[in-house]
Amino acid sequence: MTDLRIEGLTMGYGPDTTVLHGIDLTVPSGSLAAVLGPSGCGKTSLIRVIAGFLRARAGTVTVGGRTLTGPGTHVPPERRRIGIVPQEGALFPHLSVAANVAFGVTDRATRRQRTEEMLDLVGLAGYGDRMPHELSGGQQQRVALARALAPEPALVLLDEPFNALDSALRAGVRADVRAALHAIGATALLVTHDQQEALSTADIVAVVRDGRIAQCGTPQDVYDHPADPWIAGFVGDAVLLPATVVNGTATTALGTVEIRTPTGATAETPRQGTVLLRPEQLRLSDPGESTPSGSVTDVRYFGHDAMVTVAVDGLDTPVNIRITDHVAPRPGDRIGVRATGQATLHA
Amino acid sequence: MSTLRAPWGLLGPACLAGAFALLPLGYLAVRSMERGPGFAWGVVATEGTGLLLARSLGLAVVVVAACLILGISLAWLTVRTALPGAAVWSVVATVPLAVPSYVAAFAWLSAMPELAGFTGSAIALTLVSYPYVYLPVAAALRGTDPAHEEVSRSLGVGPVRTFLRVTLPQLRPAAAGGALLVALYVLSDFGAVSLMRYDTFTRGIYTSYRASFDRTPAAALSIVLVVMTVLLVAMETRTRGRRGHSRTGTGTARPIVPAPLGRMVIPALAWCAAVVTAAVAFPLGTLGYWLTVGNSGTWDLAGLVNIAGVTLTVAALGAALTTVLALPVGVVAARYRGRVADLLEHAAYAGHALPGITVALAMVFFAVRYAYPLYQELPLLVCAYAVLFLPVAVAATRAAVLQAPPVLEDVARSLGRSPLRVLREVTVPLAAPGVAAGAALTFVVCMKELPATLLLRPTGMDTLATRLWTETGVGSYADAAPYAAVLILLAAVPSYLLGRRT
Numbered sequence: 089m090t091d092l093r094i095e096g097l098t099m100g101y102g103p104d105t106t107v108l109h110g111i112d113l114t115v116p117s118g119s120l121a122a123v124l125g126p127s128g129c130g131k132t133s134l135i136r137v138i139a140g141f142l143r144a145r146a147g148t149v150t151v152g153g154r155t156l157t158g159p160g161t162h163v164p165p166e167r168r169r170i171g172i173v174p175q176e177g178a179l180f181p182h183l184s185v186a187a188n189v190a191f192g193v194t195d196r197a198t199r200r201q202r203t204e205e206m207l208d209l210v211g212l213a214g215y216g217d218r219m220p221h222e223l224s225g226g227q228q229q230r231v232a233l234a235r236a237l238a239p240e241p242a243l244v245l246l247d248e249p250f251n252a253l254d255s256a257l258r259a260g261v262r263a264d265v266r267a268a269l270h271a272i273g274a275t276a277l278l279v280t281h282d283q284q285e286a287l288s289t290a291d292i293v294a295v296v297r298d299g300r301i302a303q304c305g306t307p308q309d310v311y312d313h314p315a316d317p318w319i320a321g322f323v324g325d326a327v328l329l330p331a332t333v334v335n336g337t338a339t340t341a342l343g344t345v346e347i348r349t350p351t352g353a354t355a356e357t358p359r360q361g362t363v364l365l366r367p368e369q370l371r372l373s374d375p376g377e378s379t380p381s382g383s384v385t386d387v388r389y390f391g392h393d394a395m396v397t398v399a400v401d402g403l404d405t406p407v408n409i410r411i412t413d414h415v416a417p418r419p420g421d422r423i424g425v426r427a428t429g430q431a432t433l434h435a
Numbered sequence: 436m437s438t439l440r441a442p443w444g445l446l447g448p449a450c451l452a453g454a455f456a457l458l459p460l461g462y463l464a465v466r467s468m469e470r471g472p473g474f475a476w477g478v479v480a481t482e483g484t485g486l487l488l489a490r491s492l493g494l495a496v497v498v499v500a501a502c503l504i505l506g507i508s509l510a511w512l513t514v515r516t517a518l519p520g521a522a523v524w525s526v527v528a529t530v531p532l533a534v535p536s537y538v539a540a541f542a543w544l545s546a547m548p549e550l551a552g553f554t555g556s557a558i559a560l561t562l563v564s565y566p567y568v569y570l571p572v573a574a575a576l577r578g579t580d581p582a583h584e585e586v587s588r589s590l591g592v593g594p595v596r597t598f599l600r601v602t603l604p605q606l607r608p609a610a611a612g613g614a615l616l617v618a619l620y621v622l623s624d625f626g627a628v629s630l631m632r633y634d635t636f637t638r639g640i641y642t643s644y645r646a647s648f649d650r651t652p653a654a655a656l657s658i659v660l661v662v663m664t665v666l667l668v669a670m671e672t673r674t675r676g677r678r679g680h681s682r683t684g685t686g687t688a689r690p691i692v693p694a695p696l697g698r699m700v701i702p703a704l705a706w707c708a709a710v711v712t713a714a715v716a717f718p719l720g721t722l723g724y725w726l727t728v729g730n731s732g733t734w735d736l737a738g739l740v741n742i743a744g745v746t747l748t749v750a751a752l753g754a755a756l757t758t759v760l761a762l763p764v765g766v767v768a769a770r771y772r773g774r775v776a777d778l779l780e781h782a783a784y785a786g787h788a789l790p791g792i793t794v795a796l797a798m799v800f801f802a803v804r805y806a807y808p809l810y811q812e813l814p815l816l817v818c819a820y821a822v823l824f825l826p827v828a829v830a831a832t833r834a835a836v837l838q839a840p841p842v843l844e845d846v847a848r849s850l851g852r853s854p855l856r857v858l859r860e861v862t863v864p865l866a867a868p869g870v871a872a873g874a875a876l877t878f879v880v881c882m883k884e885l886p887a888t889l890l891l892r893p894t895g896m897d898t899l900a901t902r903l904w905t906e907t908g909v910g911s912y913a914d915a916a917p918y919a920a921v922l923i924l925l926a927a928v929p930s931y932l933l934g935r936r937t
Contacts, residue, residue, distance in 0.1 A: 141845055165848035172849045178842040182864045192850030239850060 090152025090242045091117040092138075092275055097147035097157075099137050107133045108299045110147065115292060117152075118273040120266065122290030124280055126322070130299035131279045135245045138277070139172055140165035151242045151275075171236030171244045176252040177228040179220035185231050186216030192239035206234035209268050225253050226261045233265055237274065244269065244276040250285060262289055283323045287311060295319050311366075313348060313432055320364045320432070325395075327365040327407050331433075334358040338431055341403050342370065342380050348430040363431040367395065367410040371426050372417065379424040382406075384417045398425055441771040442854040449763035453782035455818075456760075456825050459797030460661065460785055466800045467654035475655040483639075484656065491635040491663075494556055494628070495621040501561040502617045505710055506568025507610060511598075512703055514576040517693040519700065524707050525573065531714040532566045533930050535883045537626025537904055538919050539563045542718035544630055545725060545912035555631040562714040563627075564620045568613035575609035576602075594694070615671035622664055623790035625886035626900075630907050636660045637792050637886065644796060644890070654800065657793040668788040722923075725916035743921050746882055746898040749813065753820030753881035757828045758874040760821055765832025765870075766862065770841065780829070787826040794822050795887035816891040820881045827880060828873045835869020836862060875929040882926055899925070 097111040107130045115121040125131045136142045138149055140156065140163060149157040151170070156163045171192075179188050186203050193199045207213050210230035220228060229249055236244050249265070250258045266289050269276050280286050286293050287307040294304040303315040314320035317328055331338035336347050340363060347363070375381040382400035394416045399406045409425060417423055441449075467475050478484075512518045513525040531539075539559040543550055550558065584597050625637040634642075636656065644653040696703050761783070768780040786794070798819045802810040809815045839862060847857045863870075885900045892901060899922040906915035 139845070139849055141848070164853075165845070166851045166853055168849070169851075170849055172846055174842045174846060178840060178846055180843055180847075180861060180865075191847065192852075194851065235846070235850070241849075 090275060091115060092121075092243055092277065093148075093150045094138070095148050097134070097137060097149065098145045099133055099142060100145055106145075106299065108137070108144075111296075111299075111301055113294055113301060113304065115275055115277060117275055118270075119291040120269055120274075120276045120278060120289065121292040121294060122278045122280055122286035123294050123296055124283060124286040124323070125296035127281055129296045131281075131296050132247065133299075134296070135172075135247055135277065135279050138243075139170050139245055140168050154242075169239070169242045171239065171241035173229070173232045173236050173244065173246045173249045175248050176225075177220075177232035177249070179228055179231055179235070181220055183220075184216065185212070185218045185220065185223070188220065188231060189216075189234045189238050191235060194239070202238055206238045207231075209237070209271060210234045211264060224257075226257045229253065229261055230264060230268075233268060237268070237272065242275070244274050246276060246278040248280055249278070250280075250282075258285075265289075287323065293323075295322065312430075314364065317362070317364065317434055325367045325408055325410070327367060327370065328362050328434075329365065329403070329407075329427075331361055331363040331431075332358050333361050333363075333433060338363045338433065340427060341400060342407070342425055342427040345427045345429065345431040347433045362434045364434060365427055365429075365431050367408040369427060369429045369431075370407065370409040371428055372396065372398075372409060372411060373424040373426060375422045375424045379426055381422060381424045384419050384421045384423055386419060387416050389416065396423075398423060400425055441767050441776070444855045445763050445767060445858065446775070449767045449779050452760040452764050452825070453779045456785045456822055457782050459794050459801070459819075459822055460789060462801050463654055463657055463661065463793060463797040466797070467651060467658050470651055474651065475658070478652040478655040479659055484659070487634060487636050487639040487656075488659070490553075490633065491622055491637075491660075494553065494560070494633070494635060495618045497557050498560045498564065498621045499614045499617050501557070502565040502568045503610060503614055505561065505565040506613060507572050507606065509565075509707060509710060510569050510573040510576055511602075512707060514573050515694055516703065517695050517700075518703055518707070521693075524711070527711050527715060528569055528707075529566045531563050533923075533926060534563050534714075534718060535626060535885070535900065535922070536560060536563050536620075536624050537630055537885055537900070537907070538722075538923065539714075539718055540627040540630040541903065541907045541912070541915060541919060542721040544907065545915075546717075546721050548910075551631050552633050556628050556633045556635075558713075559627045559631065560621050560624060564617045565710075565714070567616040567620065568610060571609040571613045572606055575606050579605050612671055615667055619664055619667045619671070619788075622660065622667065623792075625790070625792050626904065630904065636663075637790055640792050640796065641886070641889075650796075650800065653796055657796050660790055661788065661793055664788045664790060668784075722916055722919055725913050726920060728913045728916075739917055739921060742897050742899055742902055742918065743925065745896060746900070746922070747925065749816060749820075749888075749898060750878050750881035752813070752817045753824070753884075754828075754874050754878035756817050757821045757824050757877045757881075758832075758870065761825055761828030761832050761873065762863075762870065764825075765829050766836050766858065768829065769833045769836035770844075770862075780833075783829045784826045786823045789823065791819075791823055791884060791886040792890070794819050795890035798822075798887075798891055811891065811893050813893055813896075816888065816893075819887040819891055820877075820884065823884065823887060824877045824880050828877050831873020831876065832866065832870050835866035835873070838869065839865035875932065879926050879929050883922065 092115040094111055094113040097108055098106065099108040100106040111134060123131045123134060133142060137144050137157065143162055144157050148155060155161055156168050180191065183191070185207070189203045189206050190199050193202050203216065204213065207216060210233055212227060212230055212234070215223070215227070220231070223231065232249070250262055253261055262285060278290060290307060292304065293307050293310045295302045295310060297318065303310055303319050310319070310323055314323060317326065320326040329340040329342060331340045333347060334357070338345050338347055345363065345365070373379055380400055382398045384396060385399050385406055386397040388395045393410055393412045396409045396411055396417060397406050398409060407425065509528050513521045513528065518524060536559060539562055540555065543555055543559055584601055623637065625641065628635045629638050629641065637660070640653050640656045640660065643656060644650060764779055764783045767776050798815050799810070802815050843861055843865070844857050847861045848854070852860065883900060885904055888898050888901050889904065892898070899918045903915050903918040903922065906918065
């Protein structure tokens with residue numbers, strides 16, 4: 089398997105519309121990258137250009153050092169060795185499961201064996217004679233993955249493959265797909281608008297906004313160090329607080345926190361800024377004279393945790409606090425709130 | 436939908452098919468201008484032409500008006516009211532679509548010979564073509580939101596005025612589209628008017644062609660007829676386009692609560708029964724009568740079997756050629772947007788605007804001049820069928836391909852298949868049932884075709900349609916009946932199979 093390099097990729101549907109503005113993205117060999125963005129951000133166009141179904145206006149796409157899209161180069165889809173797993177699987181309805189998986193295997197001698205290996209890999213050994221409509225949605229999706237992997241592609245593209253599955257099934261299929269991809273060391277690109285899916289499945293997350301890569305890093309990087317408040321809010325719940333920063337420490341209405349990104353924050357002279365915290369970084373306590381406090385306005389219970397909204401004295405907007413305690417406060421209660429851990433500074 | 440260009444292996448055959456479909460039209464134009472536009476104008480600009488024009492248009496106006504009344508009333512009764520047996524009525528009301536105009540004319544003429552002329556033509560044509568109004572109007576009635584009518588009633592407007600002010604305006608696009616189809620049918624019809632001996636444009640062209648050795652007048656008259664039908668097709672296309680727009684965003688309408696008919700139930704049932712009797716029961720009854728009047732002694736059983744076999748053969752050849760030509764055009768039209776694809780689709784639909792008689796004439800001219808060995812030989816007739824019925828097969832192919840998700844083709848490409856192999860291994864197998872349905876439909880319309888078959892058939896060859904026409908023309912109704920019966924039976928088999936699929 090091989091690495092994917094995208095440089096300066098620009099694409100538009102007409103002379104006046106540009107959908108992708110100079111995308112740069114590198115996915116190392118054997119890793120699973122997620123392209124995360126809201127609908128209409130250009131992420132589907134991006135994978136259609138990589139797969140060769142759309143032509144780029146400028147920029148290059150190379151897989152394992154082989155240029156697929158570049159100035160004067162457009163390798164047709166069938167010669168790219170890029171497998172795709174579309175939404176809802178898109179199995180060929182007129183072919184059996186085995187024939188679907190074998191579709192891309194050109195070597196007749198190994199076709200049968202390869203098909204069985206792939207079905208085994210996705211946990212569907214013995215399903216070869218079934219027709220696609222006899223499978224559940226999750227099974228269809230796993231056959232679609234087996235079909236994409238069977239010809240040993242250089243790269244696998246997954247276009248929101250878990251969208252059509254109901255939420256109970258989604259986590260399981262997601263884990264199976266991730267395990268299958270890792271088992272054979274495939275380089276893969278997963279397109280999704282679901283931040284939970286991107287963070288939990290991928291090794292690398294690229295956040296796309298308006299046809300540009302807004303941030304690219306490990307899931308933890310993107311969650312803990314979002315490049316700007318929009319990304320912070322897109323990849324998770326965010327608490328944004330005005331702060332005075334001096335010497336790497338921010339003083340906020342909820343107490344002092346350390347600044348995680350040291351650049352520009354270690355100056356001795358105080359400066360104003362906005363710090364980002366996650367709701368799970370805030371702690372509730374009994375109201376006291378010395379701790380910041382406020383009144384509870386709302387409590388939303390999720391089972392594994394709960395989100396408490398508190399109007400803190402001296403803050404214009406209420407803050408969200410994620411608690412895992414079994415005893416939740418009730419709306420109207422007076423309560424103390426304190427920030428812990430490290431925060432990200434935005435100017 | 437791929438934005439890549441269609442591969443040449445697909446575009447080439449599609450362009451050939453498009454050029455093939457346009458050939459007769461082009462040649463007709465060239466041929467009629469051969470002796471100068473002055474001569475052609477001299478032929479056309481006569482009192483006789485004016486009379487033909489007036490007769491054709493007059494017949495079209497009367498038939499369209501009658502079809503609107505029958506079609507809209509039946510559609511409203513079957514869709515919107517508590518008419519007893521509404522489901523059955525709605526099926527029976529569409530049966531006349533399967534009756535060729537010359538069979539209807541045979542039935543009325545043999546029962547009441549005094550109807551020959553305008554009245555008989557108008558009755559026969561109305562009773563076979565009102566489903567063109569009924570079907571789209573019924574669909575529109577099913578699609579419109581009954582809430583509009585409820586709002587109107589709640590605002591104090593009575594049921595009749597609600598129908599006129601709220602319901603009818605919403606039906607206008609559907610009814611207009613249907614009316615244009617009926618007008619097209621009437622202008623192109625040859626079978627009914629020729630049996631009823633009513634001189635319209637098509638019959639005029641036929642007579643002129645038969646009567647004179649100089650074929651330029653027939654060509655010039657054909658051009659006038661084609662201009663009229665092209666105008667109608669253009670109008671029909673425009674209403675269809677607008678209808679599409681007004682339908683978007685209607686969302687899911689609530690199920691319709693049928694309006695109680697009350698004391699009107701008896702007149703409503705009587706009206707439906709009268710229409711269905713005249714359009715379905717009467718032709719079948721007449722046919723049965725003439726079948727019993729004749730006897731096995733007068734029946735030429737061997738001849739009948741022979742002619743049925745010939746009919747099936749030419750129809751099968753016509754359907755095969757048409758389907759093969761339609762396949763690349765249908766795929767390009769469904770999968771590749773762009774100027775070339777649009778142009779191709781329009782070219783393939785040329786047959787829609789060409790009356791059978793004009794296509795046949797163009798083929799005759801072309802063969803006599805450039806391919807004399809083909810003149811009055813089977814291949815020419817099969818080619819005429821392909822030009823005439825390419826629209827039927829292209830529409831079926833296009834719809835079938837559109838139903839196959841394009842993402843499957845993308846997946847096949849990504850698995851290493853070239854575009855042409857994707858077509859063969861994925862698109863065609865998925866679209867096969869729809870393409871086969873189109874082929875069956877083409878087979879049926881080829882079997883019923885009359886004017887082109889009359890002009891282009893090899894000497895001495897008869898199909899069921901031509902034999903029925905000849906026998907009826909000389910008034911030997913009992914001899915004509917078996918051919919009509921066999922034709923209806925043979926056409927009913929594929930029609931029944933098609934109906935069961937949908």
